[in-house]
Structure formats: structure tokens, C-alpha cells
Amino acid sequence: KRPIIIDTDPGIDDAVALSIALNHPNLDVKLLTTVAGNVNVTKTTENTLKLVSFFEKQVPVAKGCDKPLLIQLEDSADIHGESGMDGYDFPVTSLKTLNVHAVEAMKECILNSAEPITLVPIAALTNIALLFSMYPETKRNIKEIVMMAGSLSRGNTNTSAEFNTYVDPHAAQIVFQSDIPLTMVGLDVTSTAVLTKNETEKIKGFGKVGKMFYSLFQHYRGGSLQTGLKMHDVCAIAYLTDPGLFTVQETFIEVALDGPAAGATVADLKMKYHDTTNAVVCLDIDVPAFQKWVVTNLEKIN
Ligand code: BDR
Ligand code: CA
Numbered sequence: 001k002r003p004i005i006i007d008t009d010p011g012i013d014d015a016v017a018l019s020i021a022l023n024h025p026n027l028d029v030k031l032l033t034t035v036a037g038n039v040n041v042t043k044t045t046e047n048t049l050k051l052v053s054f055f056e057k058q059v060p061v062a063k064g065c066d067k068p069l070l071i072q073l074e075d076s077a078d079i080h081g082e083s084g085m086d087g088y089d090f091p092v093t094s095l096k097t098l099n100v101h102a103v104e105a106m107k108e109c110i111l112n113s114a115e116p117i118t119l120v121p122i123a124a125l126t127n128i129a130l131l132f133s134m135y136p137e138t139k140r141n142i143k144e145i146v147m148m149a150g151s152l153s154r155g156n157t158n159t160s161a162e163f164n165t166y167v168d169p170h171a172a173q174i175v176f177q178s179d180i181p182l183t184m185v186g187l188d189v190t191s192t193a194v195l196t197k198n199e200t201e202k203i204k205g206f207g208k209v210g211k212m213f214y215s216l217f218q219h220y221r222g223g224s225l226q227t228g229l230k231m232h233d234v235c236a237i238a239y240l241t242d243p244g245l246f247t248v249q250e251t252f253i254e255v256a257l258d259g260p261a262a263g264a265t266v267a268d269l270k271m272k273y274h275d276t277t278n279a280v281v282c283l284d285i286d287v288p289a290f291q292k293w294v295v296t297n298l299e300k301i302n
Pocket of ligand 2: 122
């Protein structure tokens with residue numbers, strides 16, 4: 001089982017990603033950390049606790065940063081709803097977070113792990129950037145970073161930037177400069193990784209889990225039940241367990257920090273300007289195989 005830490009801001013696609021990761025036989029989720037992004041960090045934390053409780057798991061949750069490093073938070077409640085997970089009435093949970101900040105919890109988890117940890121950020125990179133700034137010694141026990149972030153082509157927030165890198169471009173830049181093996185699972189693949197009516201109708205039939213997701217899906221404006229729902233964060237989990245679904249390339253990426261393209265991940269795909277690479281980037285995904293992977297994994301949970 002591969003030990004991982006997921007940094008998240010649920011978020012309806014985060015909710016699907018967490019559900020699969022928490023129940024996948026090859027993944028060992030050691031810690032969940034939360035950050036401000038889709039909605040504020042109080043809500044993303046509450047949503048994470050609700051999901052852990054829904055699946056009756058023992059995974060610790062630590063609350064992280066309430067705002068980006070240098071700029072104001074612009075949330076995404078228009079996509080995920082005011083609560084971040086609108087559409088399903090989760091029972092109130094008595095689960096509590098750890099009483100340390102996410103950055104401290106990550107540090108402890110990484111330094112105490114016998115096996116190197118894989119970091120899986122599926123939200124703005126604020127907590128991860130602070131971890132590397134405050135505790136650079138953690139880097140030696142991190143195997144790699146697999147993150148849903150960025151875009152090689154157009155953005156979904158401004159013309160060029162993907163939401164997670166847009167929310168905290170300075171943090172994203174620190175992460176790209178961290179010298180840790182890193183894979184960017186960006187909009188180039190995640191925007192095409194949709195669940196269509198074909199899959200959502202199947203999922204609807206998967207007992208309690210299916211009902212929960214079908215209700216959330218009706219409120220998710222990352223697409224529609226008719227045309228397909230974008231499963232951005234779920235792609236990062238699929239990359240961990242089934243990398244063969246993706247076509248990738250090594251490159252060098254830097255982040256635009258301001259101006260009309262703030263948050264854009266600029267890649268030197270032809271390696272014209274750099275001698276070394278700092279990232280692997282996903283270029284393509286086998287969409288039918290991904291759809292099947294999501295359905296099979298959600299079905300198995302019941
Ligand atoms: C990313 O932005 C968030 O709204 C989603 O949860 C995902 O992490 C997609 O751009
Ligand atoms: Ca997310």
C-alpha cells in the first residue's frame with residue numbers, strides 16, 4: 001500500500017477523489033489536510049470530516065491555511081455551492097480535527113513515516129509551500145508530488161490559469177521549485193475526464209454511496225448531468241493507481257505570478273530555455289478507461 005497525504009478543499013470533485021482514495025486497496029491515506037479554496041477553510045475542513053465519517057474511516061484530518069500566501073482568497077462557491085458540497089444532507093459529525101495546524105501535522109507524518117510519502121495536493125498549494133519553507137528537511141522523506149493543478153493550454157479561472165494555481169500562484173511557484181519529483185495533472189486531461197449520463201446513472205444505483213454522489217452531482221456546476229461532469233481531482237488519484245491511463249511528458253514549468261495570466265503554468269515543452277526539467281506533465285488521458293475506473297471503484301465501496 002502506498003502511503004499518501006491528500007491536501008484538499010472539498011469541493012464536489014474533491015469528494016469523489018477522497019472517496020476513492022480512502023477506499024482503494026493500493027492506497028494508504030495517512031493524513032488529510034485542508035486549505036481555503038473552493039470555499040473557506042472552516043467549510044472545507046467540515047466537509048472533509050463529514051466524508052471521513054461517512055466512510056467510517058479513522059484517518060486524521062488537520063486544518064490548514066485560511067488564505068493564500070500573499071493575495072486575497074477568491075473562492076469557487078459558484079461551482080460547488082455555498083457549503084462546498086451542496087446537494088446532500090450529511091449527518092452532523094462528532095469527528096474532530098487534530099489540534100495542530102496542517103503544516104505541523106504533515107511534518108510529523110512525513111518525518112515519522114518508515115516509507116517515503118507521496119503528497120497529493122488537489123487544491124491551492126498554500127499548505128505545501130509553507131511546509132517546504134518551514135520544514136525543508138521533510139523533502140528527503142517525500143517520494144513524489146502528484147497534484148491536480150495547472151494547465152498547458154487555457155485556464156478555467158482567468159484566460160490562462162487553472163483554479164488551484166490561480167488561487168495561490170506564489171505557493172504554486174514554490175512547489176514547482178521544490179526539487180521533488182512532481183507530476184502535474186492539469187486541465188489538459190482533467191477537463192476531458194468527465195462522467196456522462198452513462199456513468200452517473202450507474203453510480204446512482206450504488207446504494208448509499210451512489211445516492212450521495214448523485215445528489216452532489218445535481219448541484220455541481222463543473223459541467224452538467226447531460227453533457228458531463230468534470231472530475232478534475234479524481235484524475236490525480238487515478239494517476240497514482242493507474243498511471244497507464246495517461247500520456248505524459250517531462251518539461252520545465254514556471255508560474256506567472258501577476259498580470260492577466262496570473263496563476264498560469266508556463267511550460268517549456270520544447271526545452272528551448274532550460275537544461276533540466278522540474279515536472280512531468282499529463283498531456284492526454286484514456287477517457288473511456290478513466291470513466292470505467294471511476295465507476296468500478298465507486299461500485300466496490302458498497
Ligand atoms: C480544481 O479547482 C477546484 O474547483 C476543483 O476542486 C479542482 O481542484 C479544478 O480547476
Ligand atoms: Ca479541489
